[in-house]
Every structure is written in structure tokens, then in C-alpha cells.
Amino acid sequence: MTQSISSDVIEKSVHSTLDAIRAHEPKLQAVVRMLTDTALSDAQRCDALAANGASTGPLHGLPIVVKDIIDLGGQPTQSGSLTRADNPPADTDAPVVAALRGAGAIPVAKTHTVEFAIGGWGTNETVGTPVNPWDLETHRVPGGSSSGTGVLVGAGLVPAGLGTDTGGSVRIPAAFCGCVGLKTSIGLVSRAGVTPLSDTLDTVGPLAQSVELAARMLAVMQGPDAADPTTLGVTAKCPLRDLHRGVQNLRLARIKTEHMPHLTADVAQAFDQALSQLREAGATITEVELPIALDDYQHLGGIISAAEAYATYADIVDDPNAPMAAANRMRMARGHDISATELIRIQRDRSRAILDFEAVIDRADAIVLPTAAFAAIPVAEVDETDMRMSSHTRFGNYLELAALAVPMSLTPSGLPTSLQIVTRRFDDPLALRIGAAFEKARGPFPNPTLV
Secondary structure: OOOOOOOOHHHHHHHHHHHHHHHHHHHHOOEEEEOHHHHHHHHHHHHHHHHOOOOOOOOOOOEEEEEOOEOOEOOEOOOOOHHHOOOOEEOOOOHHHHHHHHOOOEEEEEEOOOHHHOOOOOOOOOOOOOOOOOOOOOOEOOOOOOHHHHHHHHOOOOOEEEEEEOOOOOHHHHHHHOOEEEEOOOOOEOOOOEOOOOOOOOEEEEEEOOHHHHHHHHHHHEOOOOOOHHHOOOOOOOOOOOOOOOOOOOEEEEEOHHHOOOOOHHHHHHHHHHHHHHHHOOOEEEEEOOOOOHHHHHHHHHHHHHHHHHHHHHHHHOOOOOOOOHHHHHHHHHHHHOOHHHHHHHHHHHHHHHHHHHHHHOOOOEEEEEOOOOOOOEHHHOOOOOOHHHOOOHHHHHOOOEEEEEEEEEOOOOOEEEEEEEEOOOOHHHHHHHHHHHHHHHOOOOOOOOO
């Protein structure tokens, strides 16, 4: 017979997390809505079970935050847009949230996003741009579109959270804010209950303070859902089984430096150091040349996302009185001029490009490159027509790959850099395995000083 014990460990932990977020929110501006009442209720339930020797699941008591394009039952989903300011509360949790909560995770806040998740800098001129936690003197971009989640996880205030990735929107904030971010393979995690941007490219993924925690979340998140047909018939691999097998004898292919035209010297130096650490851990490093340039993949993926976004939001984009951010209206309006003929041709070309890329990745177990070509820049320097921030990430969505961002080291000015590990579709566990080995070789990564 299990002996009953009195415990309020989870409730205290959640209280502490809520207090820490509130204390720093005036500086970081990452939160749309605190979920205090439901979070404490969930925590009390976890403690009640633990007092009787039970558990809510593998994520028992884990505080998480949720990007505000993902439904949480009882809360409005406003998608970073004033056009959704009067949205009623969602009836139910999105399946991915329901899965995490069923495993014991506790949502403590909904977080800011770029409007309708279309933008990689993380800026939002209508509802506010979160502050990158690594520089509280200069307002630097947090990365987008999962900006608020990246800020809170990167700041060390919450262990993990949910984001979405259409062209880099999990990986870019992970890179700029100094945390782990997994762009999952399309079809692995349900997108039901998530505000759509591009049905072809959208994915849902975790941001976390460690690769292992991202893997634990993926193990819970993945699986079939009739509400998202892309997930049906997919046999998901366990991301935890081989997580700590290391990289001995794995073949990693680096993209040649000359094929990354936006790469800064600071990030290039951090990348070279990361490659040395992977070699010392037992990996073989070779060079690879992509079939087309990274910027070309980015351009083609941008056409698809613009066309599909415009098809969904044309009524807002075409209404000059709708309170939509000018930058996002501009991005979506590009879709107005893309004909059905052009889009069909681009989709056919994409199918061929996926096959062409298989010939490249067949020569390696994974491809590695920096997640972002540069560290976070000041918001004041952002040109909303400049898409360089996603030049290293969008090819992963366009080619239906899995990709993991892991912090490398800090630049001389104290800003995070990030390693990206790219694998075949549904080889997400391999990306996580390589990321875990790199994390071990790299050593502890600091949290920013929030004073």
C-alpha cells in the first residue's frame, strides 16, 4: 500500500515561476495573458496525485508557456493581431496543448507573437515587440514569430514552451534568445487548433532550456490526429530511446562558408568552434553543396507562404481600415499577385527539389549550419522587407525536413549564437541525438542577467 504524503512542491514551483515572470515582464514584454488561476489549479491537482504516490505523466508539474496562435480552452486566441482583439475564448485546448497537459505540463502564460505568425524578426508594431533578454539596454529583436516564448525560455524564467515554425519561427527566436528550438517534421505533431499561416509549411514545435526537455515534450506531442490529416499514417519514432548515444561515427555535412553570404565573423567563429567540439565527440565532418542557394529556397518558400496566407486573410489584407500591421499586410499582399498557374508550378518544382535534396543528404546523417547568420540586431535597425533572418532556416520547411537549433556560444558582445542540425523528414530523434551530444561537448550555457 502506497503511503500518502503531504506535498505542495508543484504548487510552490508554479507560484515561483509566475512570480518570476511577473517580476520581469515590465522589462521583457513577452506575455499576452497570465494564466494564474488555471496554473495553480493544475499544480494543486499534480500535488494531490503525488501525495498519493501517483503522477500526472512524464511532464508532471512542468511549467510551460503557449504562443498565442495556439488554442487554450477558456482563453481567446488573438494571434498577435488587433483584428482578433474581440475573439471569444477557445472552447477546447488544441490537441498539442491537450497532450502536454495530459502528461502533466502546466501552461502558465500565453505569449506574444508576430501578427498571424508571419515574420522572423519578432517585431509587432500594433501589440508590441518583446525585448530580447540578452540586452536590456538596447531593444534587440527577439526573433519571430514565436517571440514571447523564445524570450521567456531564453531568459530562464520558464523551462519550456510552444511555438510554431513556417520558415524558422521556432528556430530563429531560439537562436536570438539562447535556447533550444525544434522545427518538427510536418505530419509529426497536430496543427489542429492553431491559427493557420501556410498549410504547406506550418509546423508546431517546442522551445526548451535543454535538448532533453525538447525531446521529452516531442515524445508527448507527436502522434496521429484526425483533425490534421498530415499526421495520419505516420509512424513516429521515440525521441528518447537513442537520445544519449552520442555522435561517434556519425557523418555531419557542413554547408560551405561561401554559400552562406550573410554570415558574420562572430557567428562563423562560433560555428567553427562547434564543429571542432562535434569532431572531438566523434563525428566526421565533411562539406556539402546544396542544389540551389539558400536564398533561393527562402524566396520559393516565401512565395508559398504568401499565397496561402493571402488566401486565408484576404478580407483583412484588402480592408484598409482593418487594424493590421503594415509590414504583415505587405507580406500577405504579395500573395494577391501569385496566380494559380504560378503556384502549381512552384509546388511541382518543390516536389522535384525535395528529391534533388535527398541525393545530398544521402551522403550524410545530418547537415549542420548556423541557425541564424548573425546575432540579434537592434529593433531600430530592422528593415521589414529584409528577410535575411530566415536565410538559414526556410529551406527546412520548403524541403519538409526536421531541424533543431541549439545554442553554441556568446559573441564578444554577449549575444547568443546557434547551431542548426538538419535531418530527413521524421528523423527528428536523430537531430535531437546530435543536439544532445553537442550540448554535452559544449558544456553549460548561461542564462542572461535580468537586472
